[in-house]
Amino acid sequence: KNEVEQSPQNLTAQEGEFITINCSYSVGISALHWLQQHPGGGIVSLFMLSSGKKKHGRLIATINIQEKHSSLHITASHPRDSAVYICAVRLFIQGAQKLVFGQGTRLTINP
């Protein structure tokens, strides 16, 4: 079982729909990241969370540390939101910080 599990793996929706992507993890973390990866491969950091909720434009990220669960929401989705969304947890192990990634959720928003 992966330390970080995302669901769904693939999601197709119509423009304007409300999108939710879920992330569960099984280890103690110092922070959780939501990342966006476009077909070219480059990764953009959307949020870094250690508690509560953050909002940036149409994107909202929440985390429940007790339940080891985080969600990424997109309101009023648009075709340009189509990308792979990756959840990554930051672990602090033996003096080093590393990110452990989920497998990603491929989101396609149709016009």
Next chain:
Amino acid sequence: ETGVTQSPTHLIKTRGQQVTLRCSSQSGHNTVSWYQQALGQGPQFIFQYYREEENGRGNFPPRFSGLQFPNYSSELNVNALELDDSALYLCASSLGLEFAPQAKPNYGYTFGSGTRLTVV
């Protein structure tokens, strides 16, 4: 403030060859991490460099090695390339441990666009 730059962007190598990938860290960042992302998978941690030394390693064999330079830029070297080494290699810079111990949520990662390596 410059971001993370990786070079080359694409590379084709033959099995058994050696490859060097390069990464320049974001201004102000002193730690570089390398990740391997196979097609359709999430990135996997290879190792991290901090103060020019390897500081944490994932489940990768010794033929994956690296360097960090005084200007915090980094190289990833892979010897004796295998077909399974074909992947996107991502570099991420961050602020190191003396500034970001365990639970400091304000210190993020900046990722490069990656180097896509194809081994034939």
